[in-house]
Amino acid sequence: MSAFTEEQQAVLREVLHHVWSRMGTLHDDLNEDTLRLASAIATLGERGLLTPEEMERIATQIHVQARLRAQQLPEHMPEGEITAAILGGDLQAFHRRRAEEEE
Helix, strand or coil: CCCCCHHHHHHHHHHHHHHHHHHHHHHHHHHHHHHHHHHHHHHHHHCCCCCHHHHHHHHHHHHHHHHHHHHCCCCCCCHHHHHHHHHCCCCCHHHHHHHHHHC
């Protein structure tokens, strides 16, 4: 016997799917962008086009800009609202959002 009803299990599966998909996407984007930026900065440093201080300043600016972008409200439904909708029983909330993004 399960601690959750079949309906609750469906909701939990959708929430997990939603969160896991977003984590994977964010992680992949972060890794690719980080690798590209680090390679570009290192190459410029090796060629003597950037001083260590300039490289540090660039890294700081990138960090600050990334934080600012993360704080901006998206034009579409925020992730928390999608999760709340799914927990409320809207099992299609994540799939609708993904379809909108692909258009």
